[in-house]
Amino acid sequence: MSSDIVSKYKSRIAESYDLHRKYVNPQFVRVLEVIGYDRNYVSAEGAYLTDAKGKKVLDFLAGFGVYNIGRNHPHVAEVLHETIDAKTASLVQMDLGVLSGMLAEKLAELAPGDLEAVFFTNSGAEGVEGALKFARQATGRHKLVHCEHAFHGLTLGALSVNGNKEFRGRNEPLLPDCSGVPFNDLGALEKALSGGDVGAFIFETIQGKGVFVPEDGYLQGARELCDRYGTLMIADEVQCGLGRTGKMFAVDHWGVKPDILVISKALSGGYIPVGAVITTRAIHAKIFDSMERCFAHSNTFGQNDLAMAAGLATIEIIEQEKLSENADRLGDRIIQGMRELAEKYEMLTEVRGKGLMIGMQFGEPKSLALKASWKLLHKMNDDLFCQMITMPLLEKHDILSQVAGHGLDTVKILPPLMINDDDVDKFLTAMDSVLKEAHKITGSGWKTVKDLGIRTARTS
Numbered sequence: 001m002s003s004d005i006v007s008k009y010k011s012r013i014a015e016s017y018d019l020h021r022k023y024v025n026p027q028f029v030r031v032l033e034v035i036g037y038d039r040n041y042v043s044a045e046g047a048y049l050t051d052a053k054g055k056k057v058l059d060f061l062a063g064f065g066v067y068n069i070g071r072n073h074p075h076v077a078e079v080l081h082e083t084i085d086a087k088t089a090s091l092v093q094m095d096l097g098v099l100s101g102m103l104a105e106k107l108a109e110l111a112p113g114d115l116e117a118v119f120f121t122n123s124g125a126e127g128v129e130g131a132l133k134f135a136r137q138a139t140g141r142h143k144l145v146h147c148e149h150a151f152h153g154l155t156l157g158a159l160s161v162n163g164n165k166e167f168r169g170r171n172e173p174l175l176p177d178c179s180g181v182p183f184n185d186l187g188a189l190e191k192a193l194s195g196g197d198v199g200a201f202i203f204e205t206i207q208g209k210g211v212f213v214p215e216d217g218y219l220q221g222a223r224e225l226c227d228r229y230g231t232l233m234i235a236d237e238v239q240c241g242l243g244r245t246g247k248m249f250a251v252d253h254w255g256v257k258p259d260i261l262v263i264s265k266a267l268s269g270g271y272i273p274v275g276a277v278i279t280t281r282a283i284h285a286k287i288f289d290s291m292e293r294c295f296a297h298s299n300t301f302g303q304n305d306l307a308m309a310a311g312l313a314t315i316e317i318i319e320q321e322k323l324s325e326n327a328d329r330l331g332d333r334i335i336q337g338m339r340e341l342a343e344k345y346e347m348l349t350e351v352r353g354k355g356l357m358i359g360m361q362f363g364e365p366k367s368l369a370l371k372a373s374w375k376l377l378h379k380m381n382d383d384l385f386c387q388m389i390t391m392p393l394l395e396k397h398d399i400l401s402q403v404a405g406h407g408l409d410t411v412k413i414l415p416p417l418m419i420n421d422d423d424v425d426k427f428l429t430a431m432d433s434v435l436k437e438a439h440k441i442t443g444s445g446w447k448t449v450k451d452l453g454i455r456t457a458r459t460s
Contacts, residue, residue, distance in 0.1 A: 049400065065357075127262040129155055138287060391452075
């Protein structure tokens, strides 16, 4: 049996935006068109996307951190082909798959401390949901503490421990007894835990929405507080895990072992949805504590053989190509290069991150002319300024990046971990050019984003 799906895909590429406008999410179509991101990409390899006009774009977004090993890595593709050709007995459900056992074994080898019990999921949000359930069942406590500005996913339980009102607003009431504390504030955390009734403290090791990095001693202190008050510690490394920060897991930078570790995004190399919740055998045994409760938490597709094979192949690439080390070295180059640019351009106030998870913070300028434009722009819309960075990066320099979050004035990059020095040079040169233009009050950037603000106001 043959199919012409791929030939139809190629012949209908030009219809992509019309199809999404009619059948998927017309508001997202509008957003992409308004900010000039409607490139219509048709192929990808490594760190580069190719649009419908044949132009190559350096992907410093990596699918929100999915493509740590680069796009369409041939090794994962080959392993997937081999797995399909092997006609494995996947998802029998009333049997056990060897590939899921092999991937669990590998993750247990990589995870810190005695984290060796693995539950497979289909996404990061699903992993967070599972971790919250595990913590509540293992401790017998239902209260949860999270960090302000946190992002843990948009399903109901995960949303309940999100710190941003723009996601929570229309969904409340959410899970009861979920409270937020400021990131990097051990005093606030102790106050929240001191009643001895909190089941879990969940945090992103490095916060994705603004790329906020824990201060030295914070995670160690949080570990001590959780131990003192009997609270489980959940590290959400859905985005910052698997080599992104220069180590396999970001918690490794601070030598901290959480009770539960959640990973996803980069685990399959971008080919197949997959994630994992990794915990201790002792905690796992409190949830799955009898034969009757062997399905105390489960899903249908979590252990599918293609996802498991992709996970094993992806970890092979991270290790064999030394991508964590590459992320560490090139991340340092980018951070240092951007900090040098911050000395030249007053609106770039801070550069923070680890490895290839980097945030560039902008702030109000001191010079009077720029200050007036800054205030006018923020009066129109708090999210406009960073488009003056990201839009010309794509339009003039063919580099894809993102705004880090609502009202943060932060631009974020998440390059594939296999980028090279030439890619770093290209990015730093482009940022110098974009920042130079942004610091000209008569520059095209200010007019572009002001016009964007007007158009957005008219169509909202």
